[in-house]
Amino acid sequence: MNLTILGCYAATPRTLTNPTSQVLEIKNHMFLIDCGEGTQVQLRKHKIKFSRINHIFISHLHGDHFFGLPGLISTFRLLGRDKEMHIYGPKGIKEAITLLLKLGDSWTNYLLVFHELSSKKSELIFEDDKVTVETIPLNHRVYTNGFLFKEKLGERKLNVDAVAKYKVDKAYFHNIKKGKNIILDDGRKIENKLLTFDPPAAKSYAFCSDTAYKPDIVPQIKNVDTLYHESTFLESEQHLTDRTKHATAKEAATIAKNANVKKLILGHYSTRYKSIQLFKEEAISVFENVELADDGKLFNL
């Protein structure tokens, strides 16, 4: 699982900083998460193939998470895309994109499939044989979801030596990898655990931005491998969080600690601070394994 940060700064795009967008590579999917203005240029800059993106998840309809989407959709058309594109985002996203395409008389040649979200409870919004994606309802000024990406546990790994020792016929391998015990032709029953190893751990990634401190997300993200949590402010500006519905680095770290996640990535920094290191310093006093998102940074999760 790889995470490429295309942009992770709050508010407006600037010469050297980009608004929120990231690409999660998970089990052969390239999921685009949020799409601030300039995302398509960031995709080019970081050499991410446009054709590999088939699913776009939009947390909320503030410009710094969304205003790059109309242009990206147009660019897919210019690049000759013909595959379906699935877009998951708040109710209204379809109306907005459709109106912009209509005004430009620039309908796509490919099918845009909108999955509009309006539930205030977590929903399973994507599932295939290897991955699930659930919404994480957040607390922001407008309707906002985070997203929880989970790999499914794969098949058990065949223990090649054990299989040879018991002279197990290949015909049984499929069931063995599914975790079943087997009975050999001579009647002996062999426990699955003697023939297999545990599958590689299923990884998980939770994206939570934008949101005020919301402790009730903790049960849903319990034990995830990696949590990206917004930290627009430091505690010195905690008084601004109630009005803006953003979180501080310390609050993000508290969520990480209480959810017992393995790693916390901070992002969505206000540009009022001199250095993003300040966010790490504040968070690390609460939770040890903190990393800082930055534009262009690649996390091998």
Added chain:
Amino acid sequence: MNLTILGCYAATPRTLTNPTSQVLEIKNHMFLIDCGEGTQVQLRKHKIKFSRINHIFISHLHGDHFFGLPGLISTFRLLGRDKEMHIYGPKGIKEAITLLLKLGDSWTNYLLVFHELSSKKSELIFEDDKVTVETIPLNHRVYTNGFLFKEKLGERKLNVDAVAKYKVDKAYFHNIKKGKNIILDDGRKIENKLLTFDPPAAKSYAFCSDTAYKPDIVPQIKNVDTLYHESTFLESEQHLTDRTKHATAKEAATIAKNANVKKLILGHYSTRYKSIQLFKEEAISVFENVELADDGKLFNL
């Protein structure tokens, strides 16, 4: 009069090239013309003060001329703007911007004044004591206008020596600068031309993008100082102009020649060509004074 090219390439924004946007500085106005994705970053990069922009002219509602506008409008809000902002563009622009602001619950603190355009004939859309702006109806796939910016002829310049020689009282200066003849107290009539010099020439700038070759714009832009005319293609791709409603460099030069403009600036280049010099080479065979727009280039007109 100064023209800053923020972006002048066709279609999608790329790492090193930007879609259409330019700033015309004319008689203390900073007029923003078109607003492709990334325009606000280009404004920052070229140190143009956001607060000086009070009028935005949008030629048409294709993304590469328009998708930077929602983000720019949001940024003006974040910067604490309270002055009115006037936006001139095709009918539908108000609905689009209003919907995006509504979805983000991000209404501006300042007044957005939309001047929606739908006439197929040229209209006077802005006038103050020093400048006029008229639409130039163009021929593109969607409803599109170019814009003709004209300085008004200023007051005549007082000939200080002549005024002293005739002992003209200061009380007459106002009328003299307006071009009136005067009668002195002793009854002598003095022709205005003996007391004044011609005012500085009133300059004009015509922006024509996007458009197919449209000879009937020639009378309207006759003798303008500077014409920016799109040249998406070279003549080798002339067969594409009918479907796409774009022009070639040679066609742009033909308009410039027939309109007897002083200078032609080419732009809106397709990125299929190796060098934009090819556009100049083609145009210069028809019309001598050709310059190439390029992102970040400043023209002192």
